[in-house]
Amino acid sequence: MARARTCLRLTMADSTQFDYLIIGGGMSADTAARGIRELDADGTIGILSEDVDEPYTRPALSKKLWTDPEFTWDPVPLGTADATGAQIRLQCSVSTIRPAEHEVDTTGGDTVGYGKLLIATGGAPRxxxxxxxxxxxxxxxxxxxxxxxxxxxxxxxxxxxxxxxxxxxxxxxxxxxxxxxxxxxxxxxxxxxxxxxxxxxxxxxxxxxxxxxxxxxxxxxxxxxxxxxxxxxxxxxxxxxxxxxxxGLGITPVVSLVETAGITVDDGIVVDEQLRTSAEDVWACGDVANYPDRILGQRRVEHVDNAEQMGKAAGRNLAGAGQPYAHTPLYYSDVFTASYEAVGRLDGSLEVVEDWQEPFDTGVVYYLDEGKPVGVLLWNVWDSTDAAREVLASADTLSREDLIGRIR
Known part of the structure; x- marks a missing residue:
């Protein structure tokens, strides 16, 4: 299988043309490569990443690596190259995307061509x-x-x-x-x-x-x-x-590269239901993609579930699936004794309906905008994210009273 290498300069062993090229080396890049392989076993995959590490599971960096003494570094790397045969170039920055030529330039002065391009550049920390x-x-x-x-x-x-x-x-x-x-x-x-x-x-x-x-x-x-x-x-x-x-001030989506290339940007890279950008043969996914959620409308999501699921959907679509991204992502956090999952929009300024089995220990909080549920917080309540999505999908038909006891 292909191995990662740095991108200081291309070597004779490096390809300069890929069937599928991914800019960005995060979790979306990993699942995108795996999504490609679900439909195309042989197409060449290149990943250009500014990171010093191959793709890894990011949530562990602020969670289990600190709090679980039995959790080691071993499962953190995702093994993308070994699993997919992708050629990964680390410490590799892209300076220019030329959609008309189906080429990108690296800051090292090299040009890499592609058949299909996926932009998964994520965000830069504030x-x-x-x-x-x-x-x-x-x-x-x-x-x-x-x-x-x-x-x-x-x-x-x-x-x-x-x-x-x-x-x-x-x-x-x-x-x-x-x-x-x-x-x-x-x-x-x-x-x-x-x-x-x-x-x-x-x-x-x-x-x-x-x-x-x-x-x-x-x-x-x-x-x-x-x-x-x-x-x-x-x-x-x-x-x-x-x-x-x-x-820990959040991130700013990395869009300057695509903006310069003439690709439509608005709080991230604007994509359609199949995660296609405004440029031919160019898709985007993960933290940087502003997409039409089937339940909640146009939005950009900076959480791992979206990165994983959207990356897989994008990879499959690069390989010809032609399917809409229909997943409404969840997000979660573990802090001391508080563990929660959520779907939709959580905003402390919104009207809420609180349904506690035991106050602040186990319960559900529904967030309402103009009387309609737009977000669901599951506080120490598990295996209920699908039920939360159903609430949001049925928001127009639910009253405040309908919410009490709906999720247990």
């Missing part, structure tokens, strides 16, 4: 207004995980900036590994932008009880890295001094 370095980390890649793990093993004082999914998972991970942890976020309560008020207060208390120092209602506006650590200057309040800082 950075702090503090110079990046060994003590100031973003969190997106396996290398970021390794760097943060090295810092955590020193058991110093680390700040996590950002109160979203990644930020809260990282804060929980660090404090459970005996790291003095500070969580800096711009909300009034941790989780307040996602959960209804009482649940958000319960969620925040989990962090306080675990020993996390909460600095809320502010943002980092600057700072300085010194020999002793990092000083973070805040918009409101006194500076925070730590040994290191990691940011």
């Amino acid at each position: 950075l702090l207004p503090v110079p990046a370095g060994p003590k100031v980390l973003p969190f997106r890649s396996a290398q970021n995980y390794r760097d943060l793990r090295t810092l955590a093993d020193q058991h110093g004082r680390i700040a996590v900036v950002g109160g979203g999914f990644i930020g809260t998972e990282l804060a929980a991970a660090l404090v459970q590994n005996d790291v003095e942890t500070v969580l800096i976020h711009d909300g009034s309560v941790v989780g307040g932008n996602v959960f209804p008020p009482d649940l958000a207060k319960h969620f925040e208390q989990l962090f306080i009880d675990a020993g996390v120092e909460i600095v809320g209602g502010t943002r980092v506006v600057g700072g300085e890295v010194t020999d002793d650590g990092v000083r973070l200057d805040l918009a409101d309040g006194d500076p925070v001094t730590v040994d290191a800082v990691v940011s």
Whole structure:
């Protein structure tokens, strides 16, 4: 099977023409290559990735690698090259896409041709207004995980900036590994932008009880890295001094490459129901794709279920399946004793219907927009995501009363 190599320059053994070319080396690229192989056993597959690692399972970086002592690194790499025969070029950046010529140029000065192209460039982490370095980390890649793990093993004082999914998972991970942890976020309560008020207060208390120092209602506006650590200057309040800082501020979809190529962009790369872009023989999938969800309408989703399922659908369509992407993805998080799955739109400012079997331990929260369910939160409720999708699909016919007891 083909093996990964760097893309500093092409070698004589490297192909310069592929039947299927994938830009991006994340989980979508892995499932896309596998999707291609479901329909085409022989077509050549190339993957151009800026990462230093072959595709790997990203959720483990902020979850099980920190919290499950029996979970090792071994299952994290996905084995894409061995499973599919794809030729993977690591540390390989694409500078230009030329759809009319069916070619891309790399920053190393090489040209690679394709029959079909899939763009799975994902997103770039939003950075702090503090110079990046060994003590100031973003969190997106396996290398970021390794760097943060090295810092955590020193058991110093680390700040996590950002109160979203990644930020809260990282804060929980660090404090459970005996790291003095500070969580800096711009909300009034941790989780307040996602959960209804009482649940958000319960969620925040989990962090306080675990020993996390909460600095809320502010943002980092600057700072300085010194020999002793990092000083973070805040918009409101006194500076925070730590040994290191990691940011979990979300991502920005990587679209400049396709925008320059004349491909339609609007909060990501706009695709149709078959994940085709506005350019001939060019598809897009994963975090970067803005697609028409069959239940919820046009949206872009930054979660692993979507990356996996959309990548597989895109790969099959590159190989000629011609099928719509009909999956409405779920997302999930595990923080201390709180484990939840969700489908649709979770927004703490929306009207909610709460159906607790045991308050803040087991229950379902329905999010309503103009009286119609647009999101379902399953709090320690399992095997119910299909039922949640049915609620959203039937939103026009359901009253508030219909929701109570609907999912158990």
